[in-house]
Amino acid sequence: MDYSGLNIGVLALQGASAEHLQQLQSLGAKGVAVKKVTQLAELDGLILPGGESTAIGKLMVQYGFIDAIRRFAAQGKPIFGTCAGMILLAKEIEGGEPAHLGLMDISVRRNAFGRQTDSFQADIEVEGLSAPFPSVFIRAPYILGTRQQVQTLAVFSGYPVLARQQNLLACAFHPELTADNRITDLFLQMVCQAGKAKMQGKAS
Numbered sequence: 001m002d003y004s005g006l007n008i009g010v011l012a013l014q015g016a017s018a019e020h021l022q023q024l025q026s027l028g029a030k031g032v033a034v035k036k037v038t039q040l041a042e043l044d045g046l047i048l049p050g051g052e053s054t055a056i057g058k059l060m061v062q063y064g065f066i067d068a069i070r071r072f073a074a075q076g077k078p079i080f081g082t083c084a085g086m087i088l089l090a091k092e093i094e095g096g097e098p099a100h101l102g103l104m105d106i107s108v109r110r111n112a113f114g115r116q117t118d119s120f121q122a123d124i125e126v127e128g129l130s131a132p133f134p135s136v137f138i139r140a141p142y143i144l145g146t147r148q149q150v151q152t153l154a155v156f157s158g159y160p161v162l163a164r165q166q167n168l169l170a171c172a173f174h175p176e177l178t179a180d181n182r183i184t185d186l187f188l189q190m191v192c193q194a195g196k197a198k199m200q201g202k203a204s
Contacts, residue, residue, distance in 0.1 A: 003027050003188050009034040009043040013059040015051020015084060019176040023184045037068045045078040045191040048085030050138065050174055053110070056084060057100040066101060073103050078167045078194050080187040086170040087141055094144060104168045105147035112142040112159070112172075121178075126162060127153045129182055135161070135173035142172050167194055 008024050010017040012033040024031035032039060040046070046069065048056075060066050073079055081089040081104075088100045092107035113120075119139070123132035135156070143160040146152065154162035154171075161172040162183070169190060175183035 001185075001189065001192065003029040003192070006030065006044045006188060006191055007032055007042055008045045008047065008188070008191065009039060010047045010049055011056070011060075011065070011085075012049075013063065013065075014056045015049045016176075017049050019174075020047050020049055020082075020184075023176050023181050024188075026181055027185055027188060029188055035063075037064050040068055040072050043072075043077070044195060045080070045187065046072060047187070048079065048081040048088050049176075050083035050085065053084035053087040053100070054097075057088060060088075060100065069101055070103065073101075073167065076167055076194050078169065078187065078190045079103070080169045080171075080184075080190075082171050082176065083138065083140055083174055086143075086172055089168060089170050092145075104163075104165050104170055105150050106160075106163060106165075106170065107144045107146075108141045109144050110141050111139050113137050113140045113157075122156060124154050124156050124161065126183070128186065133175070133182060134178045134180055135175070136177045137173050138177075140172045143170075164190075 006029040008029050009032045010020045021031035089104040090106050090108045091102045094109045121136050124135050126133045150165045152160040152163050
């Protein structure tokens with residue numbers, strides 16, 4: 001699929017955005033490091049990368065990203081949250097921590113697989129992929145529970161680690177830290193589908 005016309009933002013307030021930008025480039029899409037709310041208007045999709053979810057959340061509040069990203073999602077534009085990004089998307093965080101964006105009907109557990117020293121890689125089966133995906137887990141969360149609209153795409157140790165809800169995609173691991181770009185490709189397919197649906201809506 002040709003992704004050359006897509007502008008995909010990677011939130012670059014805190015955490016690792018460079019690897020996401022490189023993987024987007026490898027697929028032919030234009031990656032944009034997003035540091036200002038005004039940049040969102042130019043984007044077809046947005047990636048919320050890994051990092052420290054509490055720190056990212058505070059910066060999002062400080063720079064006005066919370067409501068802006070909610071409006072972005074309400075327009076039907078796809079958002080992909082990886083690791084900390086999944087926590088930012090969730091409507092519920094175990095332990096009573098207030099939700100950040102509160103967009104996705106999932107509850108999550110922070111650091112569910114242990115500390116930084118417990119980081120690991122595992123090959124997991126992903127719905128729609130013909131071969132297992134080499135998934136890198138670093139202080140990773142997992143999904144404790146989902147509601148009806150959420151589709152689980154991958155499970156590890158009995159818990160969902162990749163899920164989709166309409167224009168939202170969330171995963172517990174770091175797909176950008178491997179040479180395998182199939183998960184990012186899955187997100188770009190979502191972006192293309194959203195763009196086609198918007199064009200069809202205008203035509204009708």
